[in-house]
Amino acid sequence: MFYSNSWTKCLIYLIFITRGNSECPKPQVERNQNVVLTNDALLKNDFPEGSEVLFQCTNGYMKAQGSESITCTSGEWSTLELICKKKDCGAPKEMPHLTYEFDKEGTLFGASARAICDKGYQIQGSSYRQCYATGWSGRSRCEGYTLIGNKSIECEEDGEYNSFLPECKDVNDLPLKPTTISASMTTSTVAPTIQDVNDIPLKPTSASITSTVPPTIQVSGRHHGIGEHDINAATRNAAAVGSVIVIVIVIVTLVLVVYCFQKRKGSYQTGEDTRRKEELLQFQND
Template sequence: MFYSNSWTKCLIYLIFITSGNSECPKPQVERNQNVVLTNDALLKNDFPEGSEVLFQCTNGYMKAQGSESITCTSGEWSTLELICKKKDCGVPKEMPHLTYEFDKEGTLFGASARAICDKGYQVQGSSYRQCYATGWSGRSRCEVVTCEEPIDIMNGMISEKPDKQFPEYGDVIQYSCDEGYTLIGNISIECEEDGEYSFLPECKDVNDIPLKPTTISASITTSTVPPTIQGTHHSIGEHDTNTATKSPLDRDKVR
């Protein structure tokens, strides 16, 4: 009887030790696995032999492959096979005159996109959008640029303009001058992409506008008449000719 009771106690002790050694520690995962324990697994403190716990993908990630569970066997956990990948927000909804410039993450969770409008349009809403677990943040749209209401000019008037209070990008306003005035500059102005107008024309009194100087080209006339030689000395040819034309009486005087 004594031996029987001792053996029973030893057996119970061995079972206790064995069962105690079969417990697994609280499961741990590496951060770069992008997985976490489910809420039920987090609330447990004891993980005896045969226990099973579940994992799930972290916020912004979704299951790509593998099992979400691991099992405690002989005091060790089985290998977690769950692989998670980033969620893809996809390309934001198309809007008129709007395109997006994406960063290196593209359209995956954590990525950012910059809203870009066509020339003459400006962003309304979010200039930058972020890809969250629930999708893209914010909203973006492009609206046409407008200019202030056009003004009249001194001694002139608006002769033609769009049928709207505030002209839009590309709209043209034309001017004309009152009688007796002339227009200096372009006859029209245009609403530009920055919401400003090109330079306004001016109307000036025609009498105040200086005339352009007239260029007169003078012609130089070259005379072909040789200059007159004055003096008392003659060349040899001239002396002989004069002597030959004198009368005989004059020739005798010369002798």
């Protein structure tokens, strides 16, 4: 009886010691928990008593509550308390004339959204966008047309419409509006008023003029008190002045030619009498 009790106590003691020094198996988690072991925990092969491993949320999920660690105690792992939830991408960026239609997931991870354009606009880019861990995929925008002209026109008694037919134009093809310039900054380009033909500056004429066409005078006098009669008179006077200048130049040219010819031939006006001059000319010819 004594031996029996002693053996029983020894067996209980050995079982307690063995169980206290036992290792834990590699931790396992259920897929629906949306958690995974960290890289450090995955690289371990042995998990002795007191070992601690860490978990993290899977891609697209974030921690909601609980601890990320479990501990090995008497060959068993403690209960994992980490709870992960889906990330929220939030509403896509607002764009003109563009709205989104979301599925049952709304804006959470894995959700999809369909891009819808207002009437008269067409979708450019992605028709559907997906909520990923990094945010919404793709880009969407709406481009449309604008009405150029009147919305309504009428046929008049003469059989013609009272306005041009309207057109639909792409807003990106429309030219930019001209910049409005203040009246105080506007530079006038109106030609100066000519009161007298003598005030008209004429270009200098060179000696080798080959054309006798009078200079053209452009006068903008309709808005400055000068009528067509004054303009015609100014033109005739200018033509007369041009003709006089040409005649003077021709006369001067002839004088220069005669002078040069006489100088080249030579002059024998030496002051002697005519008879002596004839003797000198005869001597020169001999």
